[in-house]
Structure formats: structure tokens, C-alpha cells
Amino acid sequence: MYILTATTIIYALALGYVSLKLNSIAFENAKELTSTYTREYANYTKADLNVDIDMVRAMAHIALGYKNVGYKNHAETYTLMIKNMLEQNPNLLSTWFNWQLKAIKPGYKKEDGRLRLTYYRMGGQLLSKVEIIDTIPGFTKGEYYNQIANKVEDVMNPYYFRYEEDEEEVLETSVVVPIIEGGVAIGVAGFDLALQRFQDLIITIHPIKGSYAFLTANNGQFVAHNNEELVGKFIQESSGGISDVLQKIQSGQEFSNSIKDVDGKEYWVNYAPIYVGKCNKPWAFGFAVPVDVIMADEKATLRKSIFVGLIGLIITALVIWLIAHNIASPVSKTTSILSDLAKGDIDEAKKIKITTKDEIGEMGNSVNTLIDGLNKTARFAQEIGKGNLDQEFELLSDKDVLGNSLIEMRKSLKLAKEQAEIRKLEDQKQNWATQGLAKFAEILRQNNDDMKEFSYHIISNLVKYIHANQGGIFVLNDDDKNDKFIELIACYAYERRKHLEKRVELGVGLIGRCIKEQKTIYMTDLPEQYITITSGLGQAVPNALLIVPLKVNDEIFGVVELAGFDRFEDHIIKFVEEVGGSIASTISSTKINIRTNKLLEQSQQQSEEMAAQEEEMRQNMEELQATQEEAARRSAEMQGLLDALNTANLVVEYDLEGYIISVNKNYLDLVGVTKDKMIGAHHTDNMNFTNEQLKENKNFWRDLRNGIAKKETDHIEFNGKKYVFVATYTPILGEDGSPVKVLKIATDISEYFVKDQKGKKK
Numbered sequence: 237m238y239i240l241t242a243t244t245i246i247y248a249l250a251l252g253y254v255s256l257k258l259n260s261i262a263f264e265n266a267k268e269l270t271s272t273y274t275r276e277y278a279n280y281t282k283a284d285l286n287v288d289i290d291m292v293r294a295m296a297h298i299a300l301g302y303k304n305v306g307y308k309n310h311a312e313t314y315t316l317m318i319k320n321m322l323e324q325n326p327n328l329l330s331t332w333f334n335w336q337l338k339a340i341k342p343g344y345k346k347e348d349g350r351l352r353l354t355y356y357r358m359g360g361q362l363l364s365k366v367e368i369i370d371t372i373p374g375f376t377k378g379e380y381y382n383q384i385a386n387k388v389e390d391v392m393n394p395y396y397f398r399y400e401e402d403e404e405e406v407l408e409t410s411v412v413v414p415i416i417e418g419g420v421a422i423g424v425a426g427f428d429l430a431l432q433r434f435q436d437l438i439i440t441i442h443p444i445k446g447s448y449a450f451l452t453a454n455n456g457q458f459v460a461h462n463n464e465e466l467v468g469k470f471i472q473e474s475s476g477g478i479s480d481v482l483q484k485i486q487s488g489q490e491f492s493n494s495i496k497d498v499d500g501k502e503y504w505v506n507y508a509p510i511y512v513g514k515c516n517k518p519w520a521f522g523f524a525v526p527v528d529v530i531m532a533d534e535k536a537t538l539r540k541s542i543f544v545g546l547i548g549l550i551i552t553a554l555v556i557w558l559i560a561h562n563i564a565s566p567v568s569k570t571t572s573i574l575s576d577l578a579k580g581d582i583d584e585a586k587k588i589k590i591t592t593k594d595e596i597g598e599m600g601n602s603v604n605t606l607i608d609g610l611n612k613t614a615r616f617a618q619e620i621g622k623g624n625l626d627q628e629f630e631l632l633s634d635k636d637v638l639g640n641s642l643i644e645m646r647k648s649l650k651l652a653k654e655q656a657e658i659r660k661l662e663d664q665k666q667n668w669a670t671q672g673l674a675k676f677a678e679i680l681r682q683n684n685d686d687m688k689e690f691s692y693h694i695i696s697n698l699v700k701y702i703h704a705n706q707g708g709i710f711v712l713n714d715d716d717k718n719d720k721f722i723e724l725i726a727c728y729a730y731e732r733r734k735h736l737e738k739r740v741e742l743g744v745g746l747i748g749r750c751i752k753e754q755k756t757i758y759m760t761d762l763p764e765q766y767i768t769i770t771s772g773l774g775q776a777v778p779n780a781l782l783i784v785p786l787k788v789n790d791e792i793f794g795v796v797e798l799a800g801f802d803r804f805e806d807h808i809i810k811f812v813e814e815v816g817g818s819i820a821s822t823i824s825s826t827k828i829n830i831r832t833n834k835l836l837e838q839s840q841q842q843s844e845e846m847a848a849q850e851e852e853m854r855q856n857m858e859e860l861q862a863t864q865e866e867a868a869r870r871s872a873e874m875q876g877l878l879d880a881l882n883t884a885n886l887v888v889e890y891d892l893e894g895y896i897i898s899v900n901k902n903y904l905d906l907v908g909v910t911k912d913k914m915i916g917a918h919h920t921d922n923m924n925f926t927n928e929q930l931k932e933n934k935n936f937w938r939d940l941r942n943g944i945a946k947k948e949t950d951h952i953e954f955n956g957k958k959y960v961f962v963a964t965y966t967p968i969l970g971e972d973g974s975p976v977k978v979l980k981i982a983t984d985i986s987e988y989f990v991k992d993q994k995g996k997k998k
Contacts, residue, residue, distance in 0.1 A: 240556070270530075290825060296415045334353075340423075413426070456482040493505055495524075504524070695796065722751060782799075888982070907954040
């Protein structure tokens, strides 16, 4: 009973300690894994939003360069810019500019008023608005004026918006960048983005069984959630009892907490901040894992340990009972030795010297065997304690419970060590990739003015970071639309910068194939003549070749080619693909910046030419003044003629693509349509054309754009009523002699197109 009691107490204490220790280690490992997943997916979301704010920032910088185009051309120039941006980016809901009138309109002295230019999607079409608003003195409330005052980039809190009355509301946000001139915000540029794409991402994130993810805005509103019913609601309503969760999100903290979800389960939740661009209002990415899942292995191990310990105790009790029952007096001779053994003293010097082969001899032999076995087991346990998990151990017998337990423990410790090493290796790979992405994000921000210098910094750092031997960046050169080719603009090998001129035709070789298919090519069996690596030791064919497309939003900008003697692991290939997306985005922005700089240089050259002409213009001022009086007289006559023309005829103005930009009252009164419905309609609307007539209509407008006037008979139907007009289409020329719009002067002859009794038209 003494031995059993002591064994039970020691077992209970040891098991309790091991259980608590394993529970603590398992929970800490689970929290670290949850934090790693949270940061990883937060980085993905941040990269996605940064692409949008980079485009807005580029649009704001370009817009500032065109600020002095003149107030009359201002709306047309910037409307075309945001229209092109909306056409090229189908994920955008709308694009827009807001300008302070006092900054762009000459002679405008008031502090109030702004020009708002908007392009948006509605009914499958791109529509625009040009508005002058907030002209009431002292009207300075709203997000626009907050952005003007703060002069920082902003990702606005989500909001619901309906573009058409019969459509559902869309949860969206606005990405805003102020337009700064001389330290003063003179306007803002922005995109409206639908947030459904983040919901599509969130519902796919389940790296751990039972886990889920969510994304919140700065105000705590759920942007995306595994439970779609929570999208649009606020985290304060389901924060698991943490009263300051919103404050921590808004302060950009990374924190964790334990909550009970609606299903009654306990979850461990980790939050990671997401800073977008230069915005100081971080969003947060959350990742929740069920506590019972992450602690399942530890609980199973504890149950096994208890089971094995109970079996050991039962076996020990049986052995002691048998000895006590079958041996009485002989035991007294070995009492002292057994007493020492009971105290844990297993010194081999205490072995019994056996002189007989009876029960006493057998008992002595058993005691000696026990001493040897305990010493062997102790040494084995000591080796395990020292971390020597490869130590061999021979069981005393098939029923050696303690030995089997120690062997099982060694197996468990080996497995735990292997799993820890695997997790450590995966963490190292993930940390390597995360640090690399951050490093290259910084490089991309710092070197994006000169394409070749920018490309060299990228390829040199990329070759070093992934321990390749050489690499090159090939960019799609489309400066000449008739001669597109792939150009090697930067190459790096063996710590030396290579200046090579290399041109690759589209579709030729592995580079052309990668451009065409827009897929990564990885080869480990290279042709001898394809590529060689040159160093001070000679030339050699690399053992691995990696070609990754540089693309963003399915648009290809080039490829990065990397070669080395060591093969590239999967995580390196994945890392290069992620960096390739960022490189492509920066190349796109760099190309825009280069084109903008060229335009600025042209503008500066034109300004110098205008200064040279100023003297000549001054000399012509007197002549111009004399002609102004004549021009004023002719202008009055022309205005009278135009008034008479508007009174007597039907007048419509089109842009060069055939869309109505102006219509007179006579035309609207005749067909019974409001001006709002007419503006923006196409010339072919309300006309029934055959395919041949549509082809002729294209030729008709091509001639008008070439300055050729036309005379046509138009058959049009409005509200079920048919009209016939005799119309003259005249191109209106601009200052440079090129057509800028088309003027249509028409006469209604519908009453002459009546049918005779036989159904024929007269």
C-alpha cells in the first residue's frame, strides 16, 4: 500500500505538471500560428487595397500636371481621364474629381464652390456628370472638406449605395487622394470600389478546421465575414466582451481575445491592422480558431498518458500482491534491500548474492534483475531527459510497462520535435517571404522614376534575396504600336551589373511563350545553348530556370527571368510571383510617370515658344484691336443669324462619336421628349437600321470627322410616332482647323410622307 500510494502520488504530480506544461505550450503555439495566419492574410488584403490607392495617387499626380489647361477645357480633359480609368478597370464603380473653383477658374474670387466631375456605371453603360456645387457661402461640411483640410490619403468607411432604383444596395468604399499644389489642397481624386471582392476572399479562408476570417473597416463595420449576415454590421455588437475593441482597431494595434461565438463554441481571435497607402485610419483583419480544435492533440495525449499510467498501477498492484501472498519468511532476509529499492536506491552494489535455486534464489535473482532493469531504465530516462531521443533501449520483458511507456514517450517526443521543426521551417519560409515582400515594397516605392534604374535595383536585389546566380527583367515595349517587342532592360549576374541589348519578338522562345500564356515557367532540364552563367571560373549551364510573368489585373507588362545552379523551392517561386505583381503595378505607374514627364517637357517647350511669340503678339495688338470692332459687328450679325436659325429650324449638336450634346427647344417640343433624356443619346437611337444601313452610318460619321458636310433624310420614331426630317450635317471646326463637333439643322417634312389609298408613300 505504501508503494502504491507513493507511486500514485508521484504519477499524479508528474502527470499534472506535464499536462499543464503541454497545455500551455500547445496553446501558445496555437496562438502564434493564429497570429501568423492573421498577418499573412492581412498583408494580402493590404496589397490588394494598395493597388487601388496607387492608381488614385497616380491619377491625382497626373491631374495636377494638367491643371493649367484652361477652365473651358478643364471639364472635358478630366472627364476623359476618369472615363478612360473607369473603362480600363472594370472592378471600379465610379471615378471622380472634385476641384476648388477658386483654384481652376480665372477671376473666381469666392471661397465657396467646387467643380465635381464623375463617371459611373449604370445599366451596363458609362455615364458622366459635370456639376458645380456648394456655392452657398460657408458650406464646408462633409467628407470632401475633411479631406481638403487634412490633406492626407483616405479609405472611407463603408457605406451602402444604390445606382439604380430597381437594383439592390451595394456595400462600397471610396479611395481618396488629395491634389496638393504648393502645400494647399485644391481638390481630390477618387475611386468608388465594391467590397464584394473581399467577401469572396474571406469565405475561402479556412486553413484550420472550423476557423473563419473577417475584415473590418476603421469604424468597426464588417466589410467581409464568413457569416454573410454580419456584413455591414459593427464589431462592437459581437466583440466577445472586449469593450475597447473598436479603440484598438482604430489605433492600429495587433491584439487577441477569446470569445464565444453564436454557435456557443469558444474561439481564439487575432486582429492585425491594415494600413493602406498613407491613410492614417487602419482597417483590421481578424482570424478566429476554435479552442477545442487547437487543443485536441493535447487532450488526446493526456488521455493516453492517464490510460497507460492506470495500467502501470494495476500491474504494480498485482505484482506486489503476488509477492506478499506467496513469500513470507524469505522476504525478511531481503527486507533491507527491498526497503532501499522502495526508496529509489537502485545502486548495483546492493545486488543479492544468490546461493540457492529455490524460491529465495528466484526472489534474489528477481531483485537483482529488478536492480539491473531499473538502472537501465533510469539511464534510458536520463538520456531522454538530455534530449538524446535516439538512445536504444531493450525491454526487460514483453510486460515491461515502464519501458514501453518510456519508449512511447520517446516516440511522442520525437514526433513533437519533428513537428516543431516542420513548423519552425514553415515559419522561417513565411517570415522570409513576408520580409522579402516588405523589402521589395520599399524598393518599389523608392526607385520608380527611371525605368532602367528601377529595373536594375529590382533584379539585383531579387537575385541576391533568393540566392540565384543571374537574372533579367524583360518589359513589353509598346511605344510603337506597329512594332511591339520584348526588351531586356536590366540584367544582373555574379555581383556585377550587365549592360546588354537584347530584343525578343512576341511569341518567340520561352520569354515570348510566358508573355503569351501569362503563366510561370519553371525548368530544371535546360538546353545547353539556351543560357549560361559566366563567372571568373568560366561558363556553365544553370540547373534551374524560372520565368515569371509581370502582370496586374490580367494585363501583362513583361517577365522576370532567374537562373541558378540550385533549384528553386515552391515557396521561392510563389514569392517571386507575388513580387512580380508588385513590379508590374510599379512598371505601370512608372510608364505613366514617364509619359507625364514627356508631356511636361513638351508643355515647357511650348511655353518658351509662346514667350518668344509674345513680342510679336504685342506688335499685332493694335491690328487686333482694329479688327475686334469688326469682329464684334460680325458677331452680332452671326448671333442674330443663329437666333433666327434656332427659331425657324430644328437644331441638334453632336460630338464626333455621334452622341447628342445640345438640342434646341423646337426639336424637344416637336418630339415631346425632355432635354435630360436627349442629352447623351446616340444618333442611331430611335432609328431602325438594317445591317447595311449601320455600315453606311459608320462611313457617314467617318466623313463628318474628316470635315465633310452631309445632307440626309432622317426617319425617327419617338413615343410610337414617326417623324421624317430633311437634315444638313455640318462639321464645326476648332482653332486648329480640325472638327470638334457636328451641327445638324433639320426641317420637319413628316406631313408630306402620308400614304395613299394603295398604301404607297407619296
